[in-house]
């Protein structure tokens with residue numbers, strides 16, 4: 001075997017092994033009974049051939065976002081879903097039974113919170129990203145930067161974070177100077193909440209370059225900072 005033939009042989013074996021390991025991954029889904037948690041639906045369901053095809057198609061279409069699915073044995077409706085979140089409803093009669101992935105790779109875990117009319121799932125990330133990158137990171141998990149648009153959610157925000165780290169919230173005036181809008185709705189923060197939640201003297205658009213809002217260690221309230229700074233962030237959905 002020439003050196004070249006051997007190299008080609010080694011490369012082909014390697015790629016075969018890679019393909020085998022790629023296609024050889026089988027995900028184990030176990031049937032569970034939801035209690036006070038329910039799955040987050042990823043899209044409307046479709047009629048599938050079988051429960052195992054439903055599982056496979058869920059993974060193919062939604063990759064690692066497919067963490068669970070619902071399957072109706074009679075109608076064969078297959079509904080793809082994500083993590084289980086407290087406060088979400090379990091499967092309906094139409095959706096059938098709930099199956100949860102037992103051996104999926106770790107996925108950002110959202111924590112459910114419910115108090116009166118406040119019902120959110122949040123994830124405190126330990127990455128340090130710019131405001132735009134943090135926004136993208138949240139969007140990848142079908143979420144947005146945390147929006148403390150009520151006093152209850154402001155209080156919740158401070159219980160989620162480690163206050164010794166700079167942390168983005170979903171509020172910025174990137175589009176119109178001085179008009180701070182929420183990441184989820186685009187609505188402007190109401191003056192009362194703005195007065196209550198920003199640190200004294202903020203927002204000040206320092207050096208004409210501060211458009212993104214964050215928690216600042218040691219400050220009693222939010223600050224508008226430079227969007228290119230890298231800091232921790234909280235996602236919400």
Ligand SMILES: [Ca+2]
Nearest residue numbers: 173205210211
């Ligand atoms: Ca500004």
Ligand SMILES: [Ca+2]
Nearest residue numbers: 204205210224
């Ligand atoms: Ca500032």
